[in-house]
Amino acid sequence: xxxxxxxxxxxxxxxxxxxxxxxxxxxxxxxxxxxxxxxxxxxxxxxxxxxxxxxxxxxxxxxxxxxxxxxxxxxxxxxxxxxxxxxxxxxxxxxxxxxxxxxxxxxxxxxxxxxxxxxxxxxxxxxxxxxxxxxxxxxxxxxxxxxxxxxxxxxxxxxxxxxxxxxxxxxxxxxxxxxxxxxxxxxxxxxxxxxxxxxxxxxxxxxxxxxxxxxxxxxxxxxxxxxxxxxxxxxxxxxxxxxxxxxxxxxxxxxxxxxxxxxxxxxxxxxxxxxxxxxxxxxxxxxxxxxxxxxxxxxxxxxxxxxxxxxxxxxxxxxxxxxxxxxxxxxxxxxxxxxxxxxxxxxxxxxxxxxxxxxxxxxxxxxxxxxxxxxxxxxxxxxxxxxxxxxxxxxxxxxxxxxxxxxxxxxxxxxxxxxxxxxxxxxxxxxxxxxxxxxxxxxxxxxxxxxxxxxxxxxxxxxxxxxxxxxxxxxxxxxxxxxxxxxxxxxxxxxxxxxxxxxxxxxxxxxxxxxxxxxxxxxxxxxxxxxx
Numbered sequence: 419x420x421x422x423x424x425x426x427x428x429x430x431x432x433x434x435x436x437x438x439x440x441x442x443x444x445x446x447x448x449x450x451x452x453x454x455x456x457x458x459x460x461x462x463x464x465x466x467x468x469x470x471x472x473x474x475x476x477x478x479x480x481x482x483x484x485x486x487x488x489x490x491x492x493x494x495x496x497x498x499x500x501x502x503x504x505x506x507x508x509x510x511x512x513x514x515x516x517x518x519x520x521x522x523x524x525x526x527x528x529x530x531x532x533x534x535x536x537x538x539x540x541x542x543x544x545x546x547x548x549x550x551x552x553x554x555x556x557x558x559x560x561x562x563x564x565x566x567x568x569x570x571x572x573x574x575x576x577x578x579x580x581x582x583x584x585x586x587x588x589x590x591x592x593x594x595x596x597x598x599x600x601x602x603x604x605x606x607x608x609x610x611x612x613x614x615x616x617x618x619x620x621x622x623x624x625x626x627x628x629x630x631x632x633x634x635x636x637x638x639x640x641x642x643x644x645x646x647x648x649x650x651x652x653x654x655x656x657x658x659x660x661x662x663x664x665x666x667x668x669x670x671x672x673x674x675x676x677x678x679x680x681x682x683x684x685x686x687x688x689x690x691x692x693x694x695x696x697x698x699x700x701x702x703x704x705x706x707x708x709x710x711x712x713x714x715x716x717x718x719x720x721x722x723x724x725x726x727x728x729x730x731x732x733x734x735x736x737x738x739x740x741x742x743x744x745x746x747x748x749x750x751x752x753x754x755x756x757x758x759x760x761x762x763x764x765x766x767x768x769x770x771x772x773x774x775x776x777x778x779x780x781x782x783x784x785x786x787x788x789x790x791x792x793x794x795x796x797x798x799x800x801x802x803x804x805x806x807x808x809x810x811x812x813x814x815x816x817x818x819x820x821x822x823x824x825x826x827x828x829x830x831x832x833x834x835x836x837x838x839x840x841x842x843x844x845x846x847x848x849x850x851x852x853x854x855x856x857x858x859x860x861x862x863x864x865x866x867x868x869x870x871x872x873x874x875x876x877x878x879x880x881x882x883x884x885x886x887x888x889x890x891x892x893x894x895x896x897x898x899x900x901x902x903x904x905x906x907x908x909x910x911x912x913x914x915x916x917x918x919x920x921x922x923x924x925x926x927x928x929x930x931x932x933x934x935x936x937x938x939x940x941x942x943x944x945x946x947x948x949x950x
Contacts, residue, residue: 419484419593419607424474426592426608427493429616431467433508434497436618437559441499442466445473445491447480453584455597456480456489463491464502481594490594496562504562508555510570510621511589514580515540515549517600522547525638526578533627533646534619535574538611540590542601550578551590551605557618570621573628579636634658639665643672682893685717685740685801685838687733688900691872691893692800693836695829697807699843699857700877701850704884706842707751708759708913709877710803713840714744715763717801718772731886732904732917742798747775749809762912786810787827799835804828805842808863815863825870843867851878854887854903873899883907884915885925902926 427443434440442464449460458480465473480489495511496504516522522539530537530552540549552574560568567587575586590596592607627646633655634640644654661667683692690696690713700706709731716728717740727734748756756774763769793799804810813820832839845851849860857876861867868874868890876889887903903925906915917923 420474420478422593422607422609423477423591424470427470427473429608429612430493430495430509431470433555433616435467435508437506437508437556439497439506439508439559440467441497441505442502443473443497444494444502445476446494447489447491452599454492454588455599457487458489461489461491464498477591477594486595486597488595488597490596491591492596493589493591494566495589496566496568506559506561507568508559510535510554510556510560510568510574510624512552512571512574512578512586513540513549513582513588513590514552514575514578515542515582515585515598515600515603516545516547516580517582520581522550522580523638526550526580529577529627529631529638529641530574533577533623534617535624536611536616538605538608540603540605542603548601549582549603550580551592551611552578553608553611554621554624555616555618556621558621560621570624573624576628577624577631579631637665639669682897683739683836684736684898686713686730686735688898689731689733689873689875690801690838690840692739692838693833694872695825695832695839695841695870696873696875697841697843697861697867697871698875698877699845699861699889701845701879704877704879705908705913705915706877707748707805709915710805710840710842711746711756711759712763712914714746714772714801714803715760715769718744718769719764720768720770731906731915732923733900740800742771742800743796744772744801745775745793745799745803746772747802747804747810749776749804749806751805752776759913763914785812786824787830790827790831794831794834799831799837801838801840802828802831803840803842807841807843807867815867818864818866821864821866822870825866829870841871851876852880854878854885854889857889880905883918886915887925 445463447456447459447461448454451459461480463473463476477491480491482488495509496507498504514526527537527550535552535554537550537552539547540551542548554570554574556570560570562568565587571587590603590605592605595602595604623646626648629648630644630646630651631641633651634644640658644650657672658668661671684690685692698706698710713730716730716735721737727737729735760769807824808815811820811824815821828839828841831837844862845857845860846862851857851860854876857878858868858874871890872892873888874890875886877884877886884906885903886906888899888901891899893899905918905923905925907918909916
């Protein structure tokens with residue numbers, strides 16, 4: 419313990435020296451009996467850096483070799499001259515103690531670390547989070563204040579929002595138990611709260627943070643949302659007041675609203691989003707089941723770091739989002755077909771994270787929603803394929819209520835597990851679409867199959883080729899959705915679709931950025947002529 423105390427004092431000396439400070443610090447006990455209770459009041463021991471070990475010996479002596487009763491000595495971290503006049507400090511500090519039944523909220527350390535200050539828990543008996551010891555390393559000399567602290571100390575204390583006014587100015591040495599009128603408090607040692615090279619900060623940040631904290635009525639939500647820019651306090655409070663100072667309304671307002679940190683993500687870039695339902699639709703013979711199975715296989719392999727990303731329909735599979743079990747509901751193809759396809763897609767048998775389900779629920783006591791709840795107990799389900807939809811409906815596919823119940827179950831699962839839910843669905847008999855856009859009107863069953871999915875990915879045959887593209891998408895193209903139709907040739911040996919190279923492999927159904935810019939330019943010229 420005494421070695422750690424020396425190291426702690428040495429660390430503070432180093433902070434002073436970095437700012438060009440030299441002189442002496444002081445170990446002391448207060449002259450009164452409260453709030454810090456000690457056997458000997460009003461003791462002082464002044465020491466320079468070379469005499470730090472002597473200071474530690476003094477603390478050891480007054481602490482009665484670590485036994486009670488004691489006089490644990492507080493540290494005055496301010497550097498003084500030979501006449502004991504305060505010069506300045508390279509650190510700011512504060513002590514915040516939870517008194518009585520008060521408890522730390524857990525947010526105090528978040529606020530402090532956010533501005534570059536270091537803090538650690540102080541214990542009281544069995545209560546391991548009964549307070550905070552705080553220190554901030556300054557990039558300049560901090561001037562002494564009349565209250566016996568330096569710039570930033572008061573502000574560090576205020577940011578904790580812990581009411582212990584008479585304690586905040588004191589610096590407790592680690593490892594010593596400090597008896598107070600509110601119990602005995604102890605911080606273990608400085609090693610637990612500091613990195614090997616503590617970073618220095620501009621204490622003005624601490625002052626700005628405290629100003630904002632108080633201006634925002636010490637609401638952590640507002641402080642977290644608005645940050646530490648005091649110039650924006652008036653503007654920020656304006657929006658809080660416009661929400662009637664109602665946190666429920668406020669949390670849903672503005673670019674930093676609740677959930678704003680969540681980003682739109684793809685399992686397959688530009689084609690298959692996470693956390694949403696995608697319908698894979700096409701006439702018989704277009705290979706819907708094969709490509710759905712292929713995606714599960716490619717997502718179910720654990721790749722080495724130096725391996726290339728797998729490609730599906732010409733787009734990379736985002737393997738950082740495919741770490742769990744991929745679930746494939748096969749309602750039409752039996753084990754023989756599944757196993758044959760698996761050998762073609764995965765000849766080395768590396769896809770160990772693909773689960774096949776043959777369950778049908780029409781004649782069972784368990785419903786699909788109930789089975790989904792059991793599947794949701796798995797930690798990660800990155801992809802789920804239901805092939806085809808009609809095998810897992812509890813009724814007629816033309817009944818909107820039946821289809822809606824089906825979508826309710828799979829949508830809830832997709833959102834809850836952030837899963838890419840792929841539903842394979844057929845077209846009307848004898849349907850022969852000539853574009854992916856036509857597929858939307860040729861889907862079998864209820865209108866719900868059109869309304870509920872986030873994406874409908876269509877397939878149709880064009881002679882020897884298979885064309886794949888969006889039939890429906892309510893995801894903004896700016897988020898990266900592939901908008902053109904792509905032309906593929908099927909490899910009969912591997913059953914995989916091979917994207918044709920160059921312009922032959924692309925059929926554009928939307929204008930390019932260059933074409934849109936040209937139209938905008940022509941429009942502006944025309945408007946200028948009319949105004950002229």
